[in-house]
Amino acid sequence: xxFLDKDIIAFTDVLASKASVPGGGGASALVGAVGTxxxxxxxxxxxxxxxxxxxxxxxxxxxxxxxxxxxELLKQIDEDARVFEPLSKAYSLPKxxxxxxxxxxxxxxxxLREACSVPMEIMVKCCEAIExxxxxxxxxxSLAISDAGVGVAFCKAALQxxxxxxxxxxxxxxxxxxxAELNKKAFEMLDKYVPMxxxxxxxxxxxxxxxx
Amino acid sequence: xxFLDKDIIAFTDVLASKASVPGGGGASALVGAVGTxxxxxxxxxxxxxxxxxxxxxxxxxxxxxxxxxxxELLKQIDEDARVFEPLSKAYSLPKxxxxxxxxxxxxxxxxLREACSVPMEIMVKCCEAIExxxxxxxxxxSLAISDAGVGVAFCKAALQxxxxxxxxxxxxxxxxxxxAELNKKAFEMLDKYVPMxxxxxxxxxxxxxxxx
Numbered sequence: 001x002x003f004l005d006k007d008i009i010a011f012t013d014v015l016a017s018k019a020s021v022p023g024g025g026g027a028s029a030l031v032g033a034v035g036t037x038x039x040x041x042x043x044x045x046x047x048x049x050x051x052x053x054x055x056x057x058x059x060x061x062x063x064x065x066x067x068x069x070x071x072e073l074l075k076q077i078d079e080d081a082r083v084f085e086p087l088s089k090a091y092s093l094p095k096x097x098x099x100x101x102x103x104x105x106x107x108x109x110x111x112l113r114e115a116c117s118v119p120m121e122i123m124v125k126c127c128e129a130i131e132x133x134x135x136x137x138x139x140x141x142s143l144a145i146s147d148a149g150v151g152v153a154f155c156k157a158a159l160q161x162x163x164x165x166x167x168x169x170x171x172x173x174x175x176x177x178x179x180a181e182l183n184k185k186a187f188e189m190l191d192k193y194v195p196m197x198x199x200x201x202x203x204x205x206x207x208x209x210x211x212x
Numbered sequence: 213x214x215f216l217d218k219d220i221i222a223f224t225d226v227l228a229s230k231a232s233v234p235g236g237g238g239a240s241a242l243v244g245a246v247g248t249x250x251x252x253x254x255x256x257x258x259x260x261x262x263x264x265x266x267x268x269x270x271x272x273x274x275x276x277x278x279x280x281x282x283x284e285l286l287k288q289i290d291e292d293a294r295v296f297e298p299l300s301k302a303y304s305l306p307k308x309x310x311x312x313x314x315x316x317x318x319x320x321x322x323x324l325r326e327a328c329s330v331p332m333e334i335m336v337k338c339c340e341a342i343e344x345x346x347x348x349x350x351x352x353x354s355l356a357i358s359d360a361g362v363g364v365a366f367c368k369a370a371l372q373x374x375x376x377x378x379x380x381x382x383x384x385x386x387x388x389x390x391x392a393e394l395n396k397k398a399f400e401m402l403d404k405y406v407p408m409x410x411x412x413x414x415x416x417x418x419x420x421x422x423x424x
Contacts, residue, residue, distance in 0.1 A: 007217045009286060012245050016252035016282065023253065024362035027246050031366055033224050034239050040228035041235070070228065074221060146380040150236035150373035154243055157369035160413070161362035167420040168358040183422045201372070208379040210395045 002078050020088035021081035025119045028161035029076035035154030036070040036129040038147045042140035055139040066132050073125050080118045087111035112169050116182055119165035126159035127193045137200050149204030156197035163190055214290050232300035233293035237331045240373035241288035247366030248282040248341045250359045254352035267351040278344050285337050292330045299323035324381045331377035338371035339405045349412050361416030368409035375402055
């Protein structure tokens, strides 16, 4: 099963439903991909323009990287569904006998690890996308500057969205050391890239904003 | 032509290209719709649960409203393309003679007004979506709390994204009084709803975040 061939209305329909997937993780991957696509668009509107000939080689390089990141984020939509579905089933396993309790705990822990792995990866890709947007905003055509600003706002929101999906799962883990390790990595990404995204967005906003 | 029947990969492909539409406005409408859908999902995971029987009627009401807002945001994806395409063509009208200059200025101004109208409407709908998320986050199932947080982060980013598409167009308007009126409305929405969205997001984050 893939969500990638669903049209936009159908995707938001199934997202809005009580179906266990897609959820906030897959939605974050999509929003990150949409943000990354806006960076690519800035690049596409910059190459071939005389005014930007000096940065053309850089822009082409950025566009190649952005296409890879977008492809990886889109893949994570299905990956998130693949790892989340077993977790949602594990929640309803019986826990009447001691044996069932132990078995449920064992399965839950394995599912939680899996369910964290994808939003962690989405976070990594959103950080890469924010780095790319920084350069698209700085070097891209000023006619498309608003798109770089919109793109970075989306990549930041996707990074934050994925982080909530890490934290809700590490919270339930019994292996507290492993949970702490993931949380530390997630915080490091948030602490570095949320302010970076805000700085890029604000630089675009300052270039566009009217006197209030 | 509609972008609503494009699958997710195809939509991000055309967004990433140098095609004039969809752009940052349509992408903002999509991200707002995705955020709103996550609120609906919180609702869907709350109704029918004994623990939340007391708020069930409220949740059903919120879900109805969210479905309307999502439908309106999805429609704005095509609307944004409809109003932006003439503007992108107007930019390349000739301006060699005085007559051509005057004609181009007249057409540009009309196109800019049209091109602002849709991101303004997207902003209005994102504000409504943020109001709804506030209640989903407060009343919805705590098992789905992360989805309410992700949803509000997306609606905020979409609100900001749409605002950049208002400001880039009002900047070029010659009717400065009309431009100022639109900017004022846009700032009022940003000033009220960005902090509200941050507050909702932070309340979810505080419930989920581990000790650092």
